[in-house]
Amino acid sequence: MRLNPVLDALGTYPFVRLDEAKAAAVARGIELIDFGIGEPREETPAFIREALAASLAPVSTYPKADGLPALREAVARWIARRFGVAVDPSTQVVPTLGSKEVVFHLAEVLGGEAVAVTTPGYPVGARGALFAGREVVELPLDPASGWLPDLDALDPATLRRLGLLWLNFPNNPTGAVAPPELLERAAALAREHDFVLACDEAYSEIWLAGDAPVSALQLEDLTNVVAVNTLSKRSSMPGYRSGFVAGDPTLIAALKRYRPNVGVAPQEFVQLASVAAWDDEPHVEAVRARYREKRDLLWPALQDAGFADAGGDGTFFLWLRTPDGEDEEACAVRLLEHGVVCAPGSFFGPGGAGHVRFALVPTPEACAEAARRLKP
CATH class of the missing domain: 3.40.640.10 (Type I PLP-dependent aspartate aminotransferase-like (Major domain))
Known part of the structure; x- marks a missing residue:
């Protein structure tokens, strides 16, 4: 069949490629801690879930x-x-x-x-x-x-x-x-x-x-x-x-x-x-505090592993320069072998070369484990 040429020209969405690499790592028996995709994994507050259930007709x-x-x-x-x-x-x-x-x-x-x-x-x-x-x-x-x-x-x-x-x-x-x-x-x-x-x-x-x-x-x-x-x-x-x-x-x-x-x-x-x-703010304040806790658990280990902070204080992402100018995709592959998943900066365009992104979405316990795995 004939497809939209725009779809053919785009190729595979970058994070689909990341999913494929993760699946291959899991098949090799590697247990992953996933900082790659920025999908929040915090529990949706109970009052929101209760409001949803009460709204079903x-x-x-x-x-x-x-x-x-x-x-x-x-x-x-x-x-x-x-x-x-x-x-x-x-x-x-x-x-x-x-x-x-x-x-x-x-x-x-x-x-x-x-x-x-x-x-x-x-x-x-x-x-x-x-x-x-x-x-x-x-x-x-x-x-x-x-x-x-x-x-x-x-x-x-x-x-x-x-x-x-x-x-x-x-x-x-x-x-x-x-x-x-x-x-x-x-x-x-x-x-x-x-x-x-x-x-x-x-x-x-x-x-x-x-x-x-x-x-x-x-x-x-x-x-x-x-x-x-x-x-x-x-x-x-x-x-x-x-x-x-x-x-x-x-x-x-x-x-x-x-x-x-x-x-x-x-x-x-x-x-x-x-x-x-x-209509509620206290749960958002708790969410912010939790992301800050996870940053504090992970960031010292990333520094010790040679990464340099290259970004700002917004979002739940850490935007980092790779150690010693390492290619960002090679860096991501290397970390994947240790069970730590990050996103190569090139996934976000040519301006991301030489960088990786860590999304602080795993649990604090998982962040602490990732810090252990990052030790030289």
């Missing part, structure tokens, strides 16, 4: 594409508490099936010839752009500036062709946190050249040190600006697939027109459980 109906009013209102309450910003839940918020689906689909809603993405970075924004028939413009993150993009590297001709610029802060994979000035500059360019600035803020609630990260929603003018967030990391709910996009009412209205065509609204019982999650 005898008759199931299709969820509406614009989400339950109760969920949109809960998101707006959380944005007000967390960022001190008032958004209209009826015109500026729409629930999403986690954050990945809107990162993939947003290019299909917008015009323009090109989509700009940062590198190294989460690959889904670029892949969504390609499936939408857009050119992908890679904007390198500069390690000398703390892994921030140089927006001036986008020349006027490129800016005029853009329909969408994706920024991801706190950043996957580097852990970098954006200063307000970067977001203000990007939003000004979006308005000047009539493209959309979309900020993937999936890790906004996980930081290992320092101040809480800022949000694009704190910008004074949200024209041509949206932010995406999710409960997957904040509330340890990756399997629930529940998030939101918020910002410019014109774009939110366009998304509400688009989304019935692709059927990606979360189930209503998930939405009702999400209301409980967004």
Whole structure:
């Protein structure tokens, strides 16, 4: 049969390759501690699970594409508490099936010839752009500036062709946190050249040190600006697939027109459980403390093994330079033989060469065991 040529050109998704390598290691009898894929493995708090169970109804109906009013209102309450910003839940918020689906689909809603993405970075924004028939413009993150993009590297001709610029802060994979000035500059360019600035803020609630990260929603003018967030990391709910996009009412209205065509609204019982999650903060503070505990268990052993900290304090990732300039894929293979799984930096684009990423998702006990295995 004839397949979409974009699918053929993409090759295997990087983390599928990692799964294949892990399966081969397990077949050789190696017991793995997996820091490779950033899937939270914390227990979903009991009150959220109880809210889900209480929301199950005898008759199931299709969820509406614009989400339950109760969920949109809960998101707006959380944005007000967390960022001190008032958004209209009826015109500026729409629930999403986690954050990945809107990162993939947003290019299909917008015009323009090109989509700009940062590198190294989460690959889904670029892949969504390609499936939408857009050119992908890679904007390198500069390690000398703390892994921030140089927006001036986008020349006027490129800016005029853009329909969408994706920024991801706190950043996957580097852990970098954006200063307000970067977001203000990007939003000004979006308005000047009539493209959309979309900020993937999936890790906004996980930081290992320092101040809480800022949000694009704190910008004074949200024209041509949206932010995406999710409960997957904040509330340890990756399997629930529940998030939101918020910002410019014109774009939110366009998304509400688009989304019935692709059927990606979360189930209503998930939405009702999400209301409980967004309305509670103590469980998030506990999640942050647990990730910090795991970092403290693992980081000294990584230092002793020759890794150097190369990233920021956002997210639950450790972004590390490999020992003595070792090739990142060779480094990952070497560690795999000791039962420690990490992600090569090249999985996130050419800017990741010479780096590996450790996702602090195993249990504290597993982190302590990994530290033992890392000893020279």
